[in-house]
Amino acid sequence: MRTFFFAALVVLAAQVPALSPAVAQVGAPPDPAALERVTKAMWPKRPEGWENRISYDETQAACSRFRNELPQAEFERVRAREAATIRFPADGNVLGDWKAGQKYANDGRGGTFTDRPMTNGANCYACHQMDLAELSYGTLGPPLVGYGKLRNYAPEEARAAYAKIYNSMATMPCSTMPRFGYHGFLTEQQMKDLTAFLFDPASPVNK
């Protein structure tokens, strides 16, 4: 799939210089300067308190441009860059309180321009099936039912899950899943609690 898409892009790119105006034809990409001008006008300034939020980084730019199907070299570059951002808890313990994790997984509030500052929910259920008893789950991500049990509660697997929540793109560049730790959307404690929700033997995810 990726190779096919890359091939298509090469063909497309090769055609572009042949066209006189940059957008002479439906399907051609827009003039980058025009796109830049339009996005600037859509969001002329960062709202108060949002100055430190990342609005558009190199990885987002690459995923946008290639529509999430990165050519191999770019894929490796992004993966390495994202992996380097991950910070594990200082004491090495990635497991918190699964009950708190369960609450965050179910909570989709926080972080929008109509929300007051608050503890953000993680909203994992928007995309994943987790506890079988929770029937309101989305299908944008794979089911995570029995996640820890299926991995024999192995500590290195729990560490990998913490890393996945921290920065999904360290293993899967352009993943649909948000980079919760990288953006500071979730706190370290929340990510530990969510990891425990997946890995605690007492968690309903593993029942």
Place this chain on the structure above:
Amino acid sequence: MRTRRGCVAACAAILLLAAGSAPAQQAVDTEKELEKYRQMMSDPMSNPGFLNVDRGEALWTQKRGARNASLETCDLGMGPGKLEGAFARLPRYFADVDQVMDLEQRLKHCMETIQGLDTADILRRRFGAPGRVSDMEDLVAFIANKSSGMKFEVPLSHPKEREAYAIGEALFYRRSDFMDFSCATCHGEEGKRIRLQPLPQLNKPGRDAQMTMGSWPTYRVSQSQTRTMQHRLWDCYRQMRTPEPVYLSEGITALTLYLVKTAEGGEIQVPSIKR
């Protein structure tokens, strides 16, 4: 004047449907039930959106602004005052401003140039709320309704329309901000859902795009307001955790043009009514 007499029964039924955050199993049944109600929804007697249509008609003919003029000479692309089919061909290029505009941008332009209206207040009331009626939502409901039964047709014959389309498409795939979302995250695949909410695929021509775009403006039962595409995209960007996008900005129009082009051939039935 149409009345909202029939709404009592129909709206209560819809509210019940909307309120029951049903288990996954029931989602399919809910979808079937909704199909039944859709018949009823397009009935002017049962759909509060037609109240907006009536108010919009009054606003269209009302003399206001420094020039004490009505909007009746406003050119929405089919000639001054011609409303039939105008919405089915928007957004489009307007030579007098050398710009691609959607319906709301064009209305603001006509209010300012024809009526000499100070639009600050209109913009403040861009989205209706309890105790705050939106002229824009009323006018859009009225004008879009004049294209009911017609099909979207945006030939992109002007270079600026093609540029806007290309920008709209790029915006659809543009991942940004706190959650790394783009429109394609939620509307780029068939048959996905977020929680129990089905997500229409909007990046490919087909039934999803046609049914979706052909049903806006819509009376939203959950908000008790008739909403336009400007509001829908505002709300999707809100969910994406971007800052608030500027109302009537070029980017929203570009995205709308991209979506309408994708939905081309789809039949317009508005105002519709939904969750």
